[in-house]
Amino acid sequence: MSAFGEAALRRNPAWVQLLGLCPLLAVSNTVANAAGLAVASAVVLTGSAFFIASVRRWIPADVRLPCFVLVIATFTTLVHLAMEAYAFELHQRIALFVQIVVTNCMILGQVERVAAKVRVGRALVDALGASAGFAAAILAVGAVREVIAVGFPLAAMPAGAFVIAGLLLALANALAARDWRFVPRRSSARRSPETPLERQ
Amino acid sequence: MRGHHHPLLNQSRSGPWAAHRRLVSPPQLTIRSFAASCSVLLLLGAGAGGLLAWFAAATQEKARANRQAAQTRVLRELAGVDVDAAAPGDVLYCANDLVILRGVGRGYGGPFQLAVATDDSGALLGVRVLEHRETPGFGDILAPEAEWLGSFQGGEVDAVTGATVTSTAVINAVARLAERARAEACGP
Numbered sequence: 001m002s003a004f005g006e007a008a009l010r011r012n013p014a015w016v017q018l019l020g021l022c023p024l025l026a027v028s029n030t031v032a033n034a035a036g037l038a039v040a041s042a043v044v045l046t047g048s049a050f051f052i053a054s055v056r057r058w059i060p061a062d063v064r065l066p067c068f069v070l071v072i073a074t075f076t077t078l079v080h081l082a083m084e085a086y087a088f089e090l091h092q093r094i095a096l097f098v099q100i101v102v103t104n105c106m107i108l109g110q111v112e113r114v115a116a117k118v119r120v121g122r123a124l125v126d127a128l129g130a131s132a133g134f135a136a137a138i139l140a141v142g143a144v145r146e147v148i149a150v151g152f153p154l155a156a157m158p159a160g161a162f163v164i165a166g167l168l169l170a171l172a173n174a175l176a177a178r179d180w181r182f183v184p185r186r187s188s189a190r191r192s193p194e195t196p197l198e199r200q
Numbered sequence: 201m202r203g204h205h206h207p208l209l210n211q212s213r214s215g216p217w218a219a220h221r222r223l224v225s226p227p228q229l230t231i232r233s234f235a236a237s238c239s240v241l242l243l244l245g246a247g248a249g250g251l252l253a254w255f256a257a258a259t260q261e262k263a264r265a266n267r268q269a270a271q272t273r274v275l276r277e278l279a280g281v282d283v284d285a286a287a288p289g290d291v292l293y294c295a296n297d298l299v300i301l302r303g304v305g306r307g308y309g310g311p312f313q314l315a316v317a318t319d320d321s322g323a324l325l326g327v328r329v330l331e332h333r334e335t336p337g338f339g340d341i342l343a344p345e346a347e348w349l350g351s352f353q354g355g356e357v358d359a360v361t362g363a364t365v366t367s368t369a370v371i372n373a374v375a376r377l378a379e380r381a382r383a384e385a386c387g388p
Contacts, residue, residue: 059240060236062233062237063240067240067244070241070244070245070248071244077252081255081263082255085266092270
């Protein structure tokens with residue numbers, strides 16, 4: 001599996017690492033909100049990973065976490081300000097959750113575990129993979145909630161978010177447990193009809 | 201800690217996990233490393249502060265225009281007339297049968313801005329909160345779709361459980377503004 005796919009699927013931030021669950025549950029009431037937060041998280045995650053990977057040799061190990069948080073907070077505030085100026089409608093609905101992207105463990109985890117240790121290109125690919133994985137997860141929850149909420153309003157409420165995210169997590173686990181290698185089935189023509197069971 | 205060997209941890213300085221170990225176990229603290237840490241943090245902080253100050257200044261105008269456009273939209277919903285939210289002063293609209301007043305109250309999260317519309321007899325036509333900093337969730341009652349603000353038109357308003365400070369502040373501010381609107385003499 002490629003580095004991108006590895007980060008997006010096998011280490012999916014939401015379904016495998018179970019990180020970033022607060023926005024996953026809170027902002028997934030509609031697809032539009034989910035997409036907005038997915039983009040905001042992706043920009044912060046990729047930007048921080050790129051910056052930290054490129055300056056990692058100058059960051060002393062004993063103050064690396066304050067440095068990481070400072071960088072993440074800067075990117076988050078940039079996204080927040082840009083959103084207020086250029087996407088005001090979305091800003092009014094999800095501004096709070098964009099601000100608390102700072103405390104999203106998914107981003108600090110990605111930066112600490114990957115971006116602080118690998119070259120810039122690899123960090124960028126990995127961060128993009130993680131962003132795509134998180135976006136897929138939150139968009140899936142958002143889409144399911146929005147569709148179900150048409151006939152079943154509980155889905156739009158916080159309790160519905162927990163139920164649906166749990167069911168989707170179970171589905172993701174079931175899909176991950178399957179063996180996805182392609183094994184061609186033996187054709188029936190080549191199988192000998194003279195098996196003991198069929199003779200009887 | 202350098203030189204101390206933990207019996208359970210592999211602390212060798214080579215091998216596939218050496219780079220990881222160098223990151224997770226901070227080296228011995230010296231004046232030199234302390235100064236290096238301080239200067240990196242200081243530089244990073246200064247750079248971040250400068251970048252954010254520049255970006256905030258660059259987007260400030262656009263954000264203010266967006267806020268005012270949103271307030272103008274809310275005021276149009278409130279009374280059905282076009283009112284410029286950017287106009288200075290508290291009397292936003294004053295004609296023979298409609299007064300729109302803007303005022304501030306002090307909520308749980310700080311000052312908030314609201315507007316009330318009254319007719320010539322002083323009866324409340326509607327209340328809208330233009331800007332607030334109440335705790336998200338608790339501040340939801342201030343949204344026009346929450347219908348709590350609509351209960352002001354009936355004259356009977358209950359404080360909201362869990363948002364006592366917020367709702368009491370809004371009730372007081374509306375009462376004060378309605379009083380002022382009655383005193384406002386404009387039109388025939």
